[in-house]
Amino acid sequence: MSLRNRALAGLSLLCIAATACTALPFLAGATATPSPTPIPPTPTLPPMAALVNGEGIWLSDWEAEVQRYEAAQASLGIDLATQGEYEMQVLQALVDRLLLAQAARAAGVTVSGEQIDARLEELAATRGGNEAMGAWLAENAYTLDSFKRALEVDMLAAHQVEQISAGVGENADQVHAAHILVATRDEAVALQAELAAGAEFADLASAYSLDASTRPAGGDLGWFPPGYLLVPEVDSAAWGLSPGETSDIIESSLGYHIVRVIERGEHALSSEARLALQTRAVEEWLAARRAESLIDILAAP
Numbered sequence: 001m002s003l004r005n006r007a008l009a010g011l012s013l014l015c016i017a018a019t020a021c022t023a024l025p026f027l028a029g030a031t032a033t034p035s036p037t038p039i040p041p042t043p044t045l046p047p048m049a050a051l052v053n054g055e056g057i058w059l060s061d062w063e064a065e066v067q068r069y070e071a072a073q074a075s076l077g078i079d080l081a082t083q084g085e086y087e088m089q090v091l092q093a094l095v096d097r098l099l100l101a102q103a104a105r106a107a108g109v110t111v112s113g114e115q116i117d118a119r120l121e122e123l124a125a126t127r128g129g130n131e132a133m134g135a136w137l138a139e140n141a142y143t144l145d146s147f148k149r150a151l152e153v154d155m156l157a158a159h160q161v162e163q164i165s166a167g168v169g170e171n172a173d174q175v176h177a178a179h180i181l182v183a184t185r186d187e188a189v190a191l192q193a194e195l196a197a198g199a200e201f202a203d204l205a206s207a208y209s210l211d212a213s214t215r216p217a218g219g220d221l222g223w224f225p226p227g228y229l230l231v232p233e234v235d236s237a238a239w240g241l242s243p244g245e246t247s248d249i250i251e252s253s254l255g256y257h258i259v260r261v262i263e264r265g266e267h268a269l270s271s272e273a274r275l276a277l278q279t280r281a282v283e284e285w286l287a288a289r290r291a292e293s294l295i296d297i298l299a300a301p
Contacts, residue, residue, distance in 0.1 A: 049091055049299035052098045057091070061149065062299060064141040066090050071140075087301035099289045101156035107163075111155045116148055119155070164285050165278040169269075172277065173226075176263040177238040178219040180204055181211045181255050188249040188256040195246060201260050210255060219260075223267045228276055234259055 049062035069090050073080055080086065124133040137147060178201060182188050191204055202218025209215045221229070221238075229235035233252040237259045241247060247259040269277065 049297075050095055051294075051296040051298065052095055053102060053293050053295075055098060055102065057094050057098060058146070058149070059299060061146055062091055062094060064146065065094060067141045085301055088297075091297065091299060095290075095295060096286050097153055097157045099286060099293060100160040101153045103289065104156040104160040104163075107160075109156060109159050111152045115155070116151055119151060120147075161282055164282050168274060168277045168281055170274070171266050172269050172273075173265065174223040174267040174269070174273075175226075175238050175261055176223045176267070177221050177241075177259055177261045178202065178205060179211070179214065179221060179234055179257050179259045180209045180219050181257050182208060183210060183255050185249060185251075185256050188258060191258060192249065195258070201246070220262075223263075223270070223273075225269065225273055225277055227280065228273055231257075233257070 045056070047059040048056035049059045050057045066087050069086060070080060073083065073086075083089075124130050127133040127136055137143075142150075180188075180191060180201070182191065187208070191208060194204060195201060202220075205219030206215055209219050211219070214220055221234075224235070224238075226239050227235060229238075231252050231254060233250050234257050237247045237250050237257070238261055241259065241261040243261050243264050245261055247257075250257040250259060
């Protein structure tokens with residue numbers, strides 16, 4: 001986003017063009033000697049941090065984005081020493097954004113200068129006016145040009161994300177399962193014996209499970225698509241069972257689980273599950289696009 005100091009005091013001035021008038025001395029009887037037509041200078045390309053299918057990511061834009069990332073981490077009290085090679089992660093995020101934008105352009109989507117200016121005006125209004133917006137941009141290492149570059153790519157990338165996300169429907173094949181979590185294998189073995197003797201799964205989960213989020217509902221995990229649960233061992237076990245079946249003891253980083261599948265089939269996605277599937281679809285699209293693209297990283301952290 002892009003303005004520095006008071007440049008956004010000029011948001012509403014973007015439509016103002018400077019004009020220069022040149023007077024030619026047409027004197028009676030005077031003969032003017034024509035000047036040779038000057039050769040326009042060759043534009044100098046700015047240094048690039050990366051080339052993505054031949055399109056550049058400006059080095060200055062990447063450096064400013066790194067600054068913003070560092071400031072955000074500092075505001076959260078996060079030590080940058082724990083973040084690894086975050087500069088390259090920031091650059092990869094810019095590469096991914098450009099890949100999305102390029103796909104939108106290839107599909108015929110364009111963002112006009114008028115649309116960018118209109119979006120700038122909207123952003124200025126939400127921040128309390130041009131002065132406030134200009135101050136925010138200056139604090140966040142933006143110039144007007146870099147802001148416009150980023151805004152155009154963002155708008156195109158957002159369109160492509162919407163297109164990918166639209167491929168995730170309202171319904172999906174899901175499983176409805178429950179689980180019991182305990183701290184030791186011996187506890188899990190004892191619970192297995194009680195289940196074999198006819199104890200109700202939900203009663204045991206309510207009495208013994210360490211999962212506070214599901215214990216009140218008898219260990220019920222609800223409906224979920226494959227790969228949705230944060231504990232992959234439980235997710236995988238649930239998808240390996242048929243309705244009514246109970247798993248063997250499953251070990252995870254949290255402890256020991258027993259999983260039972262209640263139902264399975266086409267079911268409406270929760271808003272959280274649909275968002276997770278949409279996120280996965282975008283990640284898979286990006287992985288495929290990276291593999292087939294020519295990406296040349298020119299910057300070093």
